[in-house]
Amino acid sequence: MKSVYKPKEIRNQISEERVRRLNFRAITDRSYVLYWMQSSQRLEYNFALEYAILKANKLNKPLMVFFGIAPLFLEGNLRHYSFMLEGLQETRDLLQNIGVKMVVLAESPDKGAIELSKDACLTVVDKGYLRPLRKWYSFVAENVNCPLIQVEDNVVVPVETASGKEEYSARTLRAKIANKIPFFLFELVITEPNRDSLDLEFDSLDLKDIAGIISALRIDDSVCKTERFRGGTSEASKRLEIFLEDKLPEYADLRNDPSVDYQSMLSPYLHFGQISPVHIALKVVGAQASISAKEAYLEELIVRRELAVNYVHYNSNYDRFAGLPEWAKRTLLSHKNDPREYLYSLIEFENAETHDPIWNAAQNEMRLTGKMHGYMRMYWGKKIIEWSESPEDAFNTALYLNNKYELDGRDPNGFAGVAWCFGKHDRPWKERPIFGSVRYMSENGLRRKFDIDNYVTRIGRV
Numbered sequence: 001m002k003s004v005y006k007p008k009e010i011r012n013q014i015s016e017e018r019v020r021r022l023n024f025r026a027i028t029d030r031s032y033v034l035y036w037m038q039s040s041q042r043l044e045y046n047f048a049l050e051y052a053i054l055k056a057n058k059l060n061k062p063l064m065v066f067f068g069i070a071p072l073f074l075e076g077n078l079r080h081y082s083f084m085l086e087g088l089q090e091t092r093d094l095l096q097n098i099g100v101k102m103v104v105l106a107e108s109p110d111k112g113a114i115e116l117s118k119d120a121c122l123t124v125v126d127k128g129y130l131r132p133l134r135k136w137y138s139f140v141a142e143n144v145n146c147p148l149i150q151v152e153d154n155v156v157v158p159v160e161t162a163s164g165k166e167e168y169s170a171r172t173l174r175a176k177i178a179n180k181i182p183f184f185l186f187e188l189v190i191t192e193p194n195r196d197s198l199d200l201e202f203d204s205l206d207l208k209d210i211a212g213i214i215s216a217l218r219i220d221d222s223v224c225k226t227e228r229f230r231g232g233t234s235e236a237s238k239r240l241e242i243f244l245e246d247k248l249p250e251y252a253d254l255r256n257d258p259s260v261d262y263q264s265m266l267s268p269y270l271h272f273g274q275i276s277p278v279h280i281a282l283k284v285v286g287a288q289a290s291i292s293a294k295e296a297y298l299e300e301l302i303v304r305r306e307l308a309v310n311y312v313h314y315n316s317n318y319d320r321f322a323g324l325p326e327w328a329k330r331t332l333l334s335h336k337n338d339p340r341e342y343l344y345s346l347i348e349f350e351n352a353e354t355h356d357p358i359w360n361a362a363q364n365e366m367r368l369t370g371k372m373h374g375y376m377r378m379y380w381g382k383k384i385i386e387w388s389e390s391p392e393d394a395f396n397t398a399l400y401l402n403n404k405y406e407l408d409g410r411d412p413n414g415f416a417g418v419a420w421c422f423g424k425h426d427r428p429w430k431e432r433p434i435f436g437s438v439r440y441m442s443e444n445g446l447r448r449k450f451d452i453d454n455y456v457t458r459i460g461r462v
Contacts, residue, residue, distance in 0.1 A: 013053050014151065016186060017161045022141040022148040027122050030146070032056070032197060034120040035065045036113045037102075039128035040153055041087050042233045043094045045188050045276030047153035048126040052190045059121055062197035065095055065102040066116050068109030068215065069205070074132065074410045075403045077220040083407055085210045086231030087274045092207055092231075099196035101375055106217055108428070110136035116202075117144040126273070126415070129159070129312045129412055131319075139173040154270075155183050156277050156302050159313045167312035167329040169425050173310060173437055175301045181302060185281055185409055188350075226370035229268055229407060236269035240283060248289045252296035258373040264297070268371065268407035271306075277301055294316045307425060308416035318415045321395040321422070328423025331436025332391035338433045342387045349384065357441060359383050361459040370407040377402075382441040383423030386434055393423060 033056035040046050056063040066218035067088060107114045116125045117140070125137065127150050141148045148242075152158045157177045167173040192456040214221070219298055229235070243264040247254075254262040269275040280301060284294055317323030324332075336440075344354055352360040352367065362380045367371040372380065381398050388394035398418045403409040420426060446452045 002412045011263075014047050014054075015158075017158045017184075018047055018152045019277075020152070021148045022137055022150050023127075023144070025147045026057070028146055030061075030121045031119040032062045032064045032121070032200065033059065034113070034116055034123040035063060035127040036109070036116075036123055036140075037065050037067045037091075038109055038126060040126040040273040040276075041084070041091055041276050042068070042276065043091065043098075043190055044233055045153070045279040046126075046190065047188065048124055048151035050188060050190055052124040053126065053193050056124060056193045057191065060194065061121055062195040062200065063100050063193050064116070064120075064197050064200060064202075065100055065106045066112060067102065068112040069104065069106050069213070070108050071106070071219065073216045074130070075400075077223040077404065078214060079223045079225055079407065080410070081214055081217070081219050082225040083229060083231035083268065083370075084272050085207060085213060087233065087269075087272055088231075088233060089207045089210075090165060090232040091274075096198065096202060098190070099193055099198055101197040101200050101202070102204070103202045105208060106205060106213065107205075108136075109129045113140045116142050117146055120144075120146050121147060122147040124149050124151060126150070127154065129309055130410075131316075133400065140242045149381045154273055154277065155306050155309055156181055156281055157306060158184075159306070159309050162306060163310055167310050168308060169301075169427070170303050170307050173307045174299075174398070177303070177306070185285070186279060187282065188278070223344065223404060226368070226407065228369040228371065229265075231269075231272065233269075233274050236266060236275035239265050239269070240275070240280060244283060244287045244289075248284065248287055248293050251294070252290070255296060255300075256375045257450050258376045259451040259458070260361045263374060265371065267413065268332065271408040271411045271413070276324065277305065305413060308393075308412035309415045310413040311419070311424070318412075318419070321392045323452070324395075324419060324422050324424055327427075327428055328438055331428070332385075332422065332438060335434050336390050340387060340389070341432065343389060344387050346400070349387075349397055350401060351391060354383075354385065356443065357456050358446060361456040366401070368407045369417070370405065372406065373455075377417060377455060378421060379441050379446060382435075382439075383419060385438075387419065390420065 018444055033052055035049055035052035040048055052063055078201040095102045109175055121142060123146055157180050162177045163173060247262045251262055254260055281298060284297055312318040315323045342355060354360055359380060360370055362376040384398045385391060385394040388397060402414050402418055406414060408414060423438040429439045431437050
């Protein structure tokens with residue numbers, strides 16, 4: 001990873017590896033260039049936006065940005081939509097400051113993109129990795145009469161440049177991307193559009209009325225908005241600066257300790273594309289901290305996070321028990337009928353009603369704040385395996401709870417994080433009841449490493 005700390009060069013251009021044509025329609029002489037913003041809900045270090053501006057300037061056309069709000073997207077609820085809409089408010093205002101109109105519609109993004117592309121010379125879209133987004137891209141590519149060009153900008157190394165197949169572990173991916181990372185780390189300054197699009201007449205949702213939008217969309221309001229996090233790039237930037245100044249110097253030693261607060265808290269903002277991993281990496285590279293601290297964080301931000309992207313990109317069963325490694329499925333199923341000392345229903349898990357105050361604290365942290373400490377999420381998932389009737393039930397329970405309550409759930413990190421508890425990206429360990437050769441975690445292990453009672457007390461005050 002040491003090559004990460006010295007980017008090969010500083011430049012302001014789009015790496016060709018980030019760009020992919022999704023169809024081969026000809027550019028036409030129409031009213032504007034359209035940027036279909038979906039996964040990159042920001043201006044800073046938005047390579048798709050920069051690409052769209054450059055194309056619009058070359059064609060001497062105005063640029064318009066479209067965002068579609070899909071109701072009921074991947075179990076999204078009030079917590080997720082409120083956070084996203086707070087970020088979109090800021091993004092709309094920043095786009096307006098550079099003369100770009102943003103149209104936000106309460107309809108399926110693919111249908112909205114097709115409709116607005118009727119008057120577009122070409123359409124640019126950013127890249128997400130989950131199954132529904134990929135279906136949207138394919139549908140739009142087939143049904144627009146202009147080019148659809150995708151720019152991948154929510155990873156440091158584009159997923160297919162990093163590897164052409166599903167990787168076994170962090171070790172195998174790390175070996176492939178270590179020398180590629182520096183070529184994708186460079187500063188990006190968004191170009192000013194040549195032409196203003198603010199006078200274009202299009203209906204759009206009033207982003208000042210978040211409550212009204214959520215009500216009209218009939219969003220599930222059973223999970224309340226979290227007070228710990230507010231959406232938006234400016235909020236993400238504040239958290240990044242706090243992390244760099246106060247936490248990064250001790251990150252290598254304290255990142256896994258749930259009794260203290262040394263995580264960056266940036267994963268919700270990465271999930272919604274409100275901050276760029278390239279931007280974060282460059283800030284870490286230039287921070288006042290030891291090489292070991294920087295390496296530890298960049299390992300998580302780049303290798304581990306992009307291993308998760310690799311998983312959902314190449315494994316069509318990323319959200320199912322069937323997507324686990326064969327050895328893990330085999331060993332878990334061979335112990336399916338082992339006696340369990342404790343068994344809990346989904347409702348008991350959801351309400352943190354187990355016998356274990358540590359597990360309950362972890363569940364409550366996620367349920368009440370929208371973010372669980374990363375190390376505790378591992379323990380949390382392992383115990384769901386131990387206290388469920390079957391490994392399949394455990395997988396479904398863990399994924400359901402993670403997607404429902406985590407602001408950074410419902411994305412590659414969330415799916416890979418749950419799958420890791422069941423053996424994904426890990427190796428076989430000593431055989432034991434219920435788990436077989438899948439890694440086990442215990443309360444005693446937590447107590448040997450951390451002041452775990454302090455964590456339980458702290459969460460009790462949330």
